[in-house]
Amino acid sequence: MPRTRSQSRATLVDSAMKAFWRIGYHAVSIGDLVRETGVSRGGIYSDFSGKQELFHACLDRYQDSVVTPVFAPVEADGTGIDGIRGYLDNLITGFEATEGFGIGCLVGNTLTQIDPSEDATRKKLEDHCTRLFNGFRKALAHDNQANRVLSDTELDDLARFTMISVQGLWSYSRLTDDAATLRRYADTLIATLEQRLRGLPT
Amino acid sequence: MPRTRSQSRATLVDSAMKAFWRIGYHAVSIGDLVRETGVSRGGIYSDFSGKQELFHACLDRYQDSVVTPVFAPVEADGTGIDGIRGYLDNLITGFEATEGFGIGCLVGNTLTQIDPSEDATRKKLEDHCTRLFNGFRKALAHDNQANRVLSDTELDDLARFTMISVQGLWSYSRLTDDAATLRRYADTLIATLEQRLRGLPT
């Protein structure tokens, strides 16, 4: 089914992003992208110099159209652990809406697929992780403000812990179709953060 | 440089495993494997029906030659959180010995690269996760025996939390060359487990 040009072009990166996300950078072919985006080879190569540049555009779009809508509440001023809880809840609710296994996180998936010497790609992944770290850091710092239980260094550690743990959650979501398992993981993580903000018993 | 037959065959799966591990299932070619294993195409296809069967053999070998040596202490009788701490410490020490970025965990990497409908492959990944879960579960239960702070369900949750968090750690190790960051993550995880076993303040 042919589409109009504006339709095709507007959804090119979106559809390509989903294909890269689900299938993986190396496993997805230009033929797959032509089929799934509805844009011809000529169209793709007139907008992007090649597969890698299109993929980079997809990584950027992933930030805007996937990460930001669900993570912005965590980054907002005045948000604490409740924001993190809501973030995880939203993600798992989204997982429940899909049939079967999850597709994880595009960034986390890409991490294990690219050669780390590809600096441009790796930088985009690092930026994503830094973004998550900063968001979590800010939210944790908000709830730490009252009692000052944690030092700055401890806040750093806990924020990085949260960021990396969430990556593990999305990795694992590709292996299970059971949302309850993911939810228990999220609950455990949130309980852990709350406990740390209350202070370690001596 | 030619090798004797027995040498080649003994190291075929080992070398192939490392190539799959570092480069990824789809990105590694038979030509790569020929070069890195020192076994010719004929040799590879006389022992294995194809790339996938060789890969499955690599996943099995990964369990025996990589996971078991470092994880058996966690699975041993009489081991508690100390075993988990030693396990993480060994892994990070190994990471420090390598130059530059890590290569993560073969299972975790594969998770994001295969189509979940490939049942045979997915089952091997599930088995790995179950193994880690059971090992962590047993170690946590050991330390829970004294005060019975956690219920069976809570032990399940904490063991799964540990398993998934460790997957996140290995995912992230592909993005950093700084062992200290990984070590802080491990310390935070261990502190979390110890705190949970001490009980949540009410």
Add this chain to the structure above:
DNA sequence: AAGTTATTGGAACGATCATTCCAAAACAAG
């Protein structure tokens, strides 16, 4: 409507993929 420009779909290309095949080399048995 006619002429000009922009975009399309898909054929074509060289490279590389996983896999097959086989003559030559290495080995074992007498």
Add this chain to the structure above:
DNA sequence: CTTGTTTTGGAATGATCGTTCCAATAACTT
């Protein structure tokens, strides 16, 4: 050494890869 069996290295194969190219078509201008 001779014969028979295994194993080897790499050429050959068909499929598919990312990329290029262009005649045909759509869109825009006047």
